[in-house]
Amino acid sequence: MKAITLKQIAEELNISVTTVSKALKDYPDVSKKTKKQVKELAKKLNYIPNASAVNLRTQQTKTIGVIVPTTVHHFFATVIKGIIKAAKKKDYMVILMQSEEDVEQEIKSVDLLISKGVDGIMISLSNKTQNFDHLEKIKNHDIPLVLFDKISKITDCSKVVINDQKAAYEAVEYLIKKGYKRIAHFRGDLNPQVSIDRFLGYKKALLNNNIEFDPSLVYICNNNDDFNDGHASAKKLIDMHGKNVDALFAITDMVAIGALKYFNDNGIKIPKDIAIIGFSNWFMSSVITPTLTTIDQPGYKMGKTVFKLLYKEIKAKNVDIPYETIEMKTSLVIREST
Template structure:
């Protein structure tokens, strides 16, 4: 069956299309009786407004696009929940897309969202993204953009971040404070800004504490997976039998490393201490429980949508954008994979 149109409702009731439209929107200049008749008939006929026509008329689709590297990742799933919670309050639909850490796919998804006439875009960049023309194209087309977590500093838009360098410094300092002197780092790919900043924080903590920096103790991981954690844990012990601490870029990799060490009979934290990053729920159930940096994913999602909503409103009111970078606080959660048991803020 063809969708029921507003014209059909108006003709059935013998009123104008304008009156029928106003009745559905509760305009005060339409009688209560007419409103009731129109709404009852609309419900009976299962009338749905033409979304495309509404978009053309109001220049607002009430949809936003969200691009993340992974949907099932603990951190990003928390971010998504935060975004949806805020979007629903403002009547927005969220189109969620997964880039799979692919720059080419990310570009195609931006084009798709533009074709859907979204009111704005939220994005955490793929590891493979090194060119930002597709993001600047959004800005050229006057589509508000907010970046979060994995961002590009040179793209002029609002951003929600944590201080990755400071958090990594705190994680490494904790290992040093617990007596570690040969500290390795499992880092992410070379490109993402957060991977760069976490490496720099790690390195700076060593320098500030007169712990020699050894580049051979830094391992670059490609997909930051559980299996990579297991592989590089075994490789690390083959390469450097004297290592007594590791700062690992994400909890999933850290849990893989702990699993491999357990299999090998390596005692944690007696033989080697480990600090992860993100505070994934599995970090509190692995044995031993993982000391980690807690990222406020849900709060990051809520904050990112609020910034985007403000930019959308400014555009609607023909006001210039007011780009902001919001930095959220992190926490060092100390558990049994290191030698203390307390809570400390970074």
């Protein structure tokens, strides 16, 4: 079945192609009667605008790409929701890709989005990303790029982040003020900036409060399976230190929940024997027993902000505007685990 054209609609109504086009776009110089006739006939004939023709005329595809490490993570799910909500208001479609913490998949996703001619790209990098040539490739194609959450500090582009170091510092300092002194940290891989910054915040809070940093209390969770990493690390922690540890700061809520599960199953009382703080404020953190103290990341608001920045650069594509780094505020949500 051949696609219906503006010309066919114009011939059926005995008006010009220009009038049909203007009527479909609600131009004010076309009468209400004509607009109604054109729209009703277009609907009856299942007319769909030719995307290629529109793209050539506007030099935009009205599509944007988003690449995240995973879509099942509560934080990324809320960011995506915010992006889609904001994009919809500007009539943009979102192509969503996930790298699954795989650098090669991240690079392939970038190549695909470039080949699709998207108007802009938003990325939260995988934990394994150390080379940023694919980000430069985006910029070399004059496609606006915004990084969020897991970013590259050396890539010159706009970014939306939180202050991970400050948030971690506040969480650990809260534990110290509650009287905890032997505080363990379950961190992420050595490479991602968020993992580095949260570790630095943890360490700085200890040193600034005259508590000696003990590297044996730091465990790396790098299997991309937060719950099982947390559970396994909790076992190692107790096997090595027994009761000579009284608190835990975990890089994510799921790592914290994995540890909490191990402690509960082994008769280690929370927070009497060990206090726990997570990071992200997943829904699960408010319904487990005991409920989990955590850092709240404003994912939905971050998503809307990411799109807002990207849209600003899309609209100013042929004009040089300064890149921006927007820092979203976090907050400590105190619950039963501390």
